[in-house]
Amino acid sequence: xxxxxxxxxIRFRSLIRxxxxxxxxxxxxxxxxxxxxxxxxxxxxxxxxxxxxxxRKAIEKTPIPTNPIFIIGHWRTGSTLLHQLLARDPGLTAPxxxxxxxPGNFLxxxxxxxxxxxxxxxxxxxxxxxxxxxxxxxxxxxxxFRLSTSSPLEQLIxxxxxxxxxxxxxxxxxxxxxxxxxxxxxxxxxxISFAKGKRIVSKNPFNSMRIPLLVERFPDAQFIHxxxxxxxxxxxxxxxxxxxxxxxxxxxxxxxxxFREIAMYFSMMSEEILKTTGALSKNKVAEIRYEDLEQDPVxxxxxxxxxxxxxxxxxxxxxxxxxxxxxxGYKKNVFVLSDQDKKxxxxxxxxxxxxxxxxxxx
Numbered sequence: 001x002x003x004x005x006x007x008x009x010i011r012f013r014s015l016i017r018x019x020x021x022x023x024x025x026x027x028x029x030x031x032x033x034x035x036x037x038x039x040x041x042x043x044x045x046x047x048x049x050x051x052x053x054x055x056r057k058a059i060e061k062t063p064i065p066t067n068p069i070f071i072i073g074h075w076r077t078g079s080t081l082l083h084q085l086l087a088r089d090p091g092l093t094a095p096x097x098x099x100x101x102x103p104g105n106f107l108x109x110x111x112x113x114x115x116x117x118x119x120x121x122x123x124x125x126x127x128x129x130x131x132x133x134x135x136x137x138x139x140x141x142x143x144x145f146r147l148s149t150s151s152p153l154e155q156l157i158x159x160x161x162x163x164x165x166x167x168x169x170x171x172x173x174x175x176x177x178x179x180x181x182x183x184x185x186x187x188x189x190x191x192i193s194f195a196k197g198k199r200i201v202s203k204n205p206f207n208s209m210r211i212p213l214l215v216e217r218f219p220d221a222q223f224i225h226x227x228x229x230x231x232x233x234x235x236x237x238x239x240x241x242x243x244x245x246x247x248x249x250x251x252x253x254x255x256x257x258x259f260r261e262i263a264m265y266f267s268m269m270s271e272e273i274l275k276t277t278g279a280l281s282k283n284k285v286a287e288i289r290y291e292d293l294e295q296d297p298v299x300x301x302x303x304x305x306x307x308x309x310x311x312x313x314x315x316x317x318x319x320x321x322x323x324x325x326x327x328x329g330y331k332k333n334v335f336v337l338s339d340q341d342k343k344x345x346x347x348x349x350x351x352x353x354x355x356x357x358x359x360x361x362x
Contacts, residue, residue, distance in 0.1 A: 004033045006153055006248045009101045010146040011048055012041040018149050022158035025251040033250060047105035047112070055107055055194070062194040064186045067220035069308075071203040072211070072273060074266045076236035077228040078290030080137075083203035085297060087137040088319035091311070093198040094137035095188075103143035103188050107195060110134075139204045140188065147184035150177055152206060156241070157248050164257035165241075166265050171209040182217055208269050211276035222308050223280070225273055227356045228290035230349040231342060234262050235335035259341055263348035270352045283309045289356060297324055 015037055071079050087094035099106045117134050145151035152169030173181055189200055214221055242256045277285045286307040292300045297320055305312040353359050
């Protein structure tokens with residue numbers, strides 16, 4: 001599971017569509033990856049057909065959820081920790097790694113794939129030491145990409161220029177492709193509701209740039225914006241994209257973005273979040289700093305729930321404390337920045353740093 005995991009599990013026709021519209025370099029590595037993806041896509045198509053025949057009518061009778069909780073914010077801001085904690089709420093459910101890896105057939109294929117995942121999947125993520133497992137919460141962009149083949153991840157896997165892929169890739173497709181993308185997202189959430197019967201909490205940084213559409217299609221949705229010091233976020237993001245692209249790229253045009261490019265996009269995304277959430281009612285959106293969440297998870301989640309009008313229960317508090325105890329000994333990645341690096345980041349992120357009280361570290 002250490003290579004091509006962003007695309008593995010996609011159905012055969014979708015994979016062929018992706019490969020046909022992108023450049024693939026013929027190297028031993030890329031050829032082996034394509035062969036792996038082809039066999040994976042055949043199995044995915046078979047299981048998807050079985051699932052459709054078995055559950056199609058039941059899924060169609062399940063209402064499309066109108067009230068997901070969307071965790072937004074830039075990559076590496078601590079959204080995974082927040083997602084893991086909220087998923088411990090007995091009243092909520094989060095898409096799992098297995099569900100986003102096999103979005104077209106997870107209802108029927110779990111027991112078949114479980115031994116394979118256990119055999120080949122490591123215990124931690126490739127870019128950090130965060131625990132990973134089939135049933136752990138995972139961001140749903142990976143599911144949306146597999147279902148629609150429309151995602152900025154396409155530019156990460158098939159880069160077409162030596163540029164930061166986020167600066168080239170649209171967050172949403174247009175026209176009929178947008179309708180297909182939305183239908184794929186709604187169908188995926190409907191399946192999770194059918195399987196779990198609980199309110200969905202989604203973590204997906206890409207959704208930070210899609211808020212108006214999400215408000216339109218999910219009218220009862222709520223949003224949680226998590227922030228973190230840019231001196232931690234920017235170098236960690238660079239490390240993230242370097243590792244993920246290395247393990248998934250299918251041509252020779254890989255590119256690692258600079259600190260300035262990442263900081264510029266981070267700043268732009270943050271301004272977009274402020275603009276698009278500013279029109280929402282107070283109980284629709286809340287903010288939390290990663291540093292505060294890490295220091296005192298229970299108190300800060302109680303405050304967060306109060307802002308959103310959500311019930312904070314004793315069983316949830318017990319689950320939070322149990323999870324925190326289970327992660328004792330976890331060590332975060334440490335990145336050392338030069339004074340010049342800090343200046344580059346702070347020049348681009350000054351407004352963000354002032355708003356979220358990070359200026360004292362300059």
